[in-house]
Structures are given as structure tokens and as C-alpha cells.
Amino acid sequence: MIIRIDPDIDGVIVTLPPGAGQRQGLDLIRGKESWVLGGLDALPPRAPFAPGAHVPFLGVEHLIRHRQGRGIPVRRAGNIITVSGRAEHLARRLIDWFRQQARAEITPRVDSKAAMLGRTGRPISIRDTRSRWGSYSVDGGFSFSWRLVIAPEFVLDYVVAHEVAHMKVMDHSGKFWAVVAELTDDVQGARDWLKDHGDAVHRYG
Incomplete structure (x- = not known):
């Protein structure tokens, strides 16, 4: 059992x-x-997306504001994220925005790191997975959690490097970790951050 x-x-x-x-x-x-x-x-408290709440974006705390009426669905200015429209749609719109930001942050990193290995980028999907922050398969390309843009930038960069490194080495041997270290800085710091704060990241939304 x-x-x-x-x-x-x-x-x-x-x-x-x-x-x-x-x-x-x-x-x-x-x-x-x-x-x-x-x-x-010991579970971190849940952090719903709601007016007045705070959520990190690339590790920096941002205040969530709601604005009635039409307009750009989500706008970020300084450390404030403003969500327009009906209040009951706020959480969904903010999640959609985070997904867009994740793709915008991750795609160029995949392309540049793949080029460092003499490879070309593969299709990228953005999902909400708990078991893995990212994955790579020869047939299916890359998959990443949108929640990576909640984490600090160096953590996101590490996860991208980790998955791109699998284009060259599919296992987690010493050779693999050497490739990861070529693609990003502070590998151990990023791994420690995910170990210490990963559960909290999954409590947002």
C-alpha cells in the first residue's frame, strides 16, 4: 500500500x-x-488569482488589479498586472496571459540553446503539469509548465537548458549534466530553488 x-x-x-x-x-x-x-x-497556502492578491512574475512580486470594462484583457505595467473584463473571468484570463508569457520567454531560449548544440528547435507546448516542469521527446518535441514564469528567470532558464540538453544526451549521466552546465548558469541553485519552492508555485491560480 x-x-x-x-x-x-x-x-x-x-x-x-x-x-x-x-x-x-x-x-x-x-x-x-x-x-x-x-x-x-506543511502544504503552502493556496494563492488564488483575485483582485488585491500578489503573484510573482519571473520571481518578482506583482499586484493583481481588476478593471471593469473592455480593453486589453491583461496588461502589465511596473509591478502591477491589470485584468480587464468581468470579475468571474479574471483567473482564466490571467492564466491565459501567463501561458502566453511562458511561450514568449521559453521559445527563444529553446532556439538559442539548441543552436549552441548545433541543433534546431522543436515544437513547444505549454501545459499545466505537476509531475514535471518540462520534458523532451524526439517525436513530440518540448513541453513546459506555464508556471515556470512564476519562478525567477534563472530557474526558468535552467529548466529550458535541462530539456534542450536531452537533444544531445537522453539520460542523466555526468555527460548530460556537463551539457546542462554549458547552457545555463547556477544549475545547483536552480535545482535547490525548485526543491524548496516548487510546491508553492503550484498553489497559485
Whole structure:
């Protein structure tokens, strides 16, 4: 049996082997009550996109403002992000804007880093994935989380470098990490940041 904290539901998921019953799962939870409660308490607070809330963009805190009426759906000026239109559409419009910004930040980095390896860029998709910040496959190209633009720029740059490096080395051998280091600065700092703050990034929106 496997038990884990799931931040998406602010709860616990228990995976039972074939033939196991619900009672066994409940017994497992009761036996690990202290661990479960501690894990739930340790989850970063949720940070909904709402007027007056703050959200980082490339690691810099920005204030979210709402403006009634038509106009440019989302506008960033200084450290303020203004979302126009009906209030109930604010979160969706802001997520769409973050997706656009992610593509704008990531695409030229993929192209330039691929060129450093003597390769050409591949198709890029922007998604909202929890298990991976990015991925690369020979057939499918690149996939990145839009949430990378919430993180500091050096972290985003590292994730792009990590995936582009797979164009040359598909495993995570020493040779692979040497290629990553050629494509970006502060590899360890970026990895540490994702380890320490990655869960919090997923709480926005």
C-alpha cells in the first residue's frame, strides 16, 4: 500500500494492491495520522488569482488589479498586472496571459540553446503539469509548465537548458549534466530553488 499527500486536493491518496479493501486503507491512514497531519500542515497556502492578491512574475512580486470594462484583457505595467473584463473571468484570463508569457520567454531560449548544440528547435507546448516542469521527446518535441514564469528567470532558464540538453544526451549521466552546465548558469541553485519552492508555485491560480 502507498500513501501520499496530494497538494491538488489538499488531502491524502492511498493506493491499494489488488485484493485489499477500504478498511486496510483506512487503517494505514490511522497508523500514520501524525505523518498525514504534519504533511497537510506543511502544504503552502493556496494563492488564488483575485483582485488585491500578489503573484510573482519571473520571481518578482506583482499586484493583481481588476478593471471593469473592455480593453486589453491583461496588461502589465511596473509591478502591477491589470485584468480587464468581468470579475468571474479574471483567473482564466490571467492564466491565459501567463501561458502566453511562458511561450514568449521559453521559445527563444529553446532556439538559442539548441543552436549552441548545433541543433534546431522543436515544437513547444505549454501545459499545466505537476509531475514535471518540462520534458523532451524526439517525436513530440518540448513541453513546459506555464508556471515556470512564476519562478525567477534563472530557474526558468535552467529548466529550458535541462530539456534542450536531452537533444544531445537522453539520460542523466555526468555527460548530460556537463551539457546542462554549458547552457545555463547556477544549475545547483536552480535545482535547490525548485526543491524548496516548487510546491508553492503550484498553489497559485
